[in-house]
Amino acid sequence: xxxxxxxxxxxxxxxxxxxxxxxxxxxxxxxxxxxxxxxxxxxxxxxxxxxxxxxxxxxxxxxxxxxxxxxxxxxxxxxxxxxxxxxxxxxxxxxxxxxxxxxxxxxxxxxxxxxxxxxxxxxxxxxxxxxxxxxxxxxxxxxxxxxxxxxxxxxxxxxxxxxxxxxxxxxxxxxxxxxxxxxxxxxxxxxxxxxxxxxxxxxxxxxxxxxxxxxxxxxxxxxxxxxxxxxxxxxxxxxxxxxxxxxxxxxxxxxxxxxxxxxxxxxxxxxxxxxxxxxxxxxxxxxxxxxxxxxxxxxxxxxxxxxxxxxxxxxxxxxxxxxxxxxxxxxxxxxxxxxxxxxxxxxxxxxxxxxxxxxxxxxxxxxxxxxxxxxxxxxxxxxxxxxxxxxxxxxxxxxxxxxxxxxxxxxxxxxxxxxxxxxxxxxxxxxxxxxxxxxxxxxxxxxxxxxxxxxxxxxxxxxxxxxxxxxxxxxxxxxxxxxxxxxxxxxxxxxxxxxxxxxxxxxxxxxxxxxxxxxxxxxxxxxxxxxxxxxxxxxxxxxxxxxxxxxxxxxx
RNA sequence: UGGGCCGUCGCCAAGUGGUAAGGCACGGGGUUUUGAUCCCCGCAUUCGUAGGUUCGAACCCUACCGGCCCAGCCA
Numbered sequence: 001x002x003x004x005x006x007x008x009x010x011x012x013x014x015x016x017x018x019x020x021x022x023x024x025x026x027x028x029x030x031x032x033x034x035x036x037x038x039x040x041x042x043x044x045x046x047x048x049x050x051x052x053x054x055x056x057x058x059x060x061x062x063x064x065x066x067x068x069x070x071x072x073x074x075x076x077x078x079x080x081x082x083x084x085x086x087x088x089x090x091x092x093x094x095x096x097x098x099x100x101x102x103x104x105x106x107x108x109x110x111x112x113x114x115x116x117x118x119x120x121x122x123x124x125x126x127x128x129x130x131x132x133x134x135x136x137x138x139x140x141x142x143x144x145x146x147x148x149x150x151x152x153x154x155x156x157x158x159x160x161x162x163x164x165x166x167x168x169x170x171x172x173x174x175x176x177x178x179x180x181x182x183x184x185x186x187x188x189x190x191x192x193x194x195x196x197x198x199x200x201x202x203x204x205x206x207x208x209x210x211x212x213x214x215x216x217x218x219x220x221x222x223x224x225x226x227x228x229x230x231x232x233x234x235x236x237x238x239x240x241x242x243x244x245x246x247x248x249x250x251x252x253x254x255x256x257x258x259x260x261x262x263x264x265x266x267x268x269x270x271x272x273x274x275x276x277x278x279x280x281x282x283x284x285x286x287x288x289x290x291x292x293x294x295x296x297x298x299x300x301x302x303x304x305x306x307x308x309x310x311x312x313x314x315x316x317x318x319x320x321x322x323x324x325x326x327x328x329x330x331x332x333x334x335x336x337x338x339x340x341x342x343x344x345x346x347x348x349x350x351x352x353x354x355x356x357x358x359x360x361x362x363x364x365x366x367x368x369x370x371x372x373x374x375x376x377x378x379x380x381x382x383x384x385x386x387x388x389x390x391x392x393x394x395x396x397x398x399x400x401x402x403x404x405x406x407x408x409x410x411x412x413x414x415x416x417x418x419x420x421x422x423x424x425x426x427x428x429x430x431x432x433x434x435x436x437x438x439x440x441x442x443x444x445x446x447x448x449x450x451x452x453x454x455x456x457x458x459x460x461x462x463x464x465x466x467x468x469x470x471x472x473x474x475x476x477x478x479x480x481x482x483x484x485x486x487x488x489x490x491x492x493x494x495x496x497x498x499x500x501x502x503x504x505x506x507x508x509x510x511x512x513x514x515x516x517x518x519x520x521x522x523x524x525x526x527x528x529x530x531x532x533x534x535x536x537x538x539x540x541x542x543x544x545x546x547x548x549x550x551x552x553x554x555x556x
Numbered sequence: 557u558g559g560g561c562c563g564u565c566g567c568c569a570a571g572u573g574g575u576a577a578g579g580c581a582c583g584g585g586g587u588u589u590u591g592a593u594c595c596c597c598g599c600a601u602u603c604g605u606a607g608g609u610u611c612g613a614a615c616c617c618u619a620c621c622g623g624c625c626c627a628g629c630c631a
Contacts, residue, residue, distance in 0.1 A: 009578080010570060035631055070630060126629055133627055137557045140627090171629050181559035183627050192629035211631050235560050235626050257561085259624095264567085270631095312579060314569050316562090319624055323567045326580055336593060371593075402591080411589060445589055456589050521590050550591040 011315035013256055017226060028060030029225045035067045036078035038270035039285040039292045040085045043261040049310035051228055052091040061094035063222055068100050069214045071198035085293040089303050099214045100200045106209045106217055109247055114153045118246050119190060120146055121156035122173045133186050139179035140186045160193055163206045167193045184239045188212055216240040220249040227253045230260040258315045264324045265475040266291045267483050281492055288541050289476045289496050300517055300527035300543030305334040331544045335517055335525040340368040340375050343458045344505040344520040346470055348387035351434045356384040366414045378508050382415050385462040387504050392457040402455040410455035417442040417453050458521045465504040469539045472498040
């Protein structure tokens with residue numbers, strides 16, 4: 001790498017903007033144009049990072065514009081959620097706009113198109129329009145209403161606006177070419193009638209512009225220089241350009257398309273995400289298993305991790321399927337640096353240290369972060385009875401298992417080395433308690449005789465620890481490409497959420513704040529949920545596990 | 557079958573006529589009171605395939621192969 005690694009990676013859009021800038025010295029203006037019909041997801045994050053990132057890099061700006069031209073689907077709830085998500089990701093928009101802000105101008109431009117003989121009111125019903133459109137291989141036929149006079153079109157269009165017609169009765173169409181190979185150019189609809197209540201314009205309108213017509217003009221009105229969108233709009237670019245060219249708008253933004261994000265084991269379709277919420281496969285849009293920005297946030301993903309991810313995956317025109325491991329790794333990297341450490345025993349088993357004086361408590365002074373002393377220290381109480389992780393004990397241990405086993409010695413993190421002396425079982429043979437002895441000479445790290453104790457396990461004091469609930473999240477789907485399945489809900493992972501209600505955390509966690517990230521040593525990164533459970537116990541959500549080389553070895 | 561687009565390591569991705577960056581994953585080693593982190597080392601004689609142009613091709617030309625998108629009065 002010859003470039004400074006802090007610079008964003010090269011991609012074809014940056015390169016193109018650079019060369020555009022070399023031609024003419026203008027500032028770069030982009031926009032992020034969500035439709036407020038759902039919550040933002042990780043795929044939108046890619047677009048947000050691109051649009052805001054490009055604008056910042058070239059000292060321009062980015063607008064947030066809601067593409068609210070379809071009142072049937074849009075809602076203010078989504079507007080507010082989207083604004084929050086964009087801000088949380090760390091971006092600041094220049095103008096906050098709505099396509100609906102331009103309805104009056106859009107109407108005036110439509111009148112202009114009609115006057116120029118470039119648009120006409122068509123009385124065909126939707127089925128007829130489809131029949132006249134032809135097919136992928138056959139050209140379409142001209143609508144019988146294509147030859148209406150300008151005066152008649154003007155009259156009809158104003159009566160459409162006035163509400164004289166029912167939905168579906170008439171539509172305003174561009175007059176382009178019914179034989180075009182590109183179906184978008186076969187006299188596309190520009191305005192349709194919808195007697196619907198709009199979240200911003202209320203009942204002032206009963207005709208609404210179509211995306212292809214509204215989007216390009218909105219871009220032009222805002223002086224957008226580069227209109228970045230996803231690949232499926234590539235076929236729409238000729239129409240985007242046609243509208244702006246025939247209208248002779250003061251500006252003509254360039255539309256550039258890039259591949260949308262698809263992530264392994266996840267769904268990035270607003271329609272399907274909405275279905276997961278409505279059918280209650282998840283609790284809400286911000287369920288920590290959702291790939292929504294709000295879900296990732298509640299899961300504990302830092303905004304920096306999401307931005308880093310978007311940077312790493314790049315921008316291309318190639319349909320790519322990204323390994324979820326890349327996203328997880330971004331979280332690990334951000335959290336390793338940011339998260340103070342703590343100890344929490346997920347599945348506790350009680351250990352009695354027989355030779356430790358009963359009733360005695362020692363306070364161990366430990367660092368909150370192994371590499372960042374500025375994160376401070378805390379005191380950990382240690383006593384005769386502790387909990388350790390069930391998985392850290394094995395009755396029949398193989399040679400490579402260097403945790404606790406009968407007769408084996410391990411170190412308790414920050415504390416003493418203990419040796420297992422006895423295993424206590426219930427009548428069913430289940431292990432209920434372990435007895436150990438400790439070596440008083442091993443406090444703080446050394447062994448008196450220089451012997452090596454390789455295993456280190458985490459623990460909490462029985463007496464001082466607090467009961468917490470821990471939510472262990474795993475991928476929501478158990479197939480790499482759920483979106484491609486016939487019925488994606490058939491592929492939901494039944495174990496995507498495991499709630500542990502008997503976990504024990506060190507006492508310092510009782511006054512942790514919501515959303516505060518921690519690394520539970522040897523377990524993973526967690527954050528306290530915004531809402532604790534009904535019993536008043538703190539709830540911690542697992543963001544991501546630690547890399548687990550042992551699990552890898554063990555599974556071989 | 558008409559139109560548009562895409563094919564560089566297992567997954568991403570730079571490179572755009574001068575002899576294959578980087579990240580993730582993977583394998584090996586070191587440090588470590590987290591089997592974490594961190595640090596080394598390894599990992600495409602080859603760029604979908606086949607021809608051609610050129611002193612020289614992943615980059616140019618031709619043909620083929622494979623994949624994605626489009627027939628909403630959705631965005």
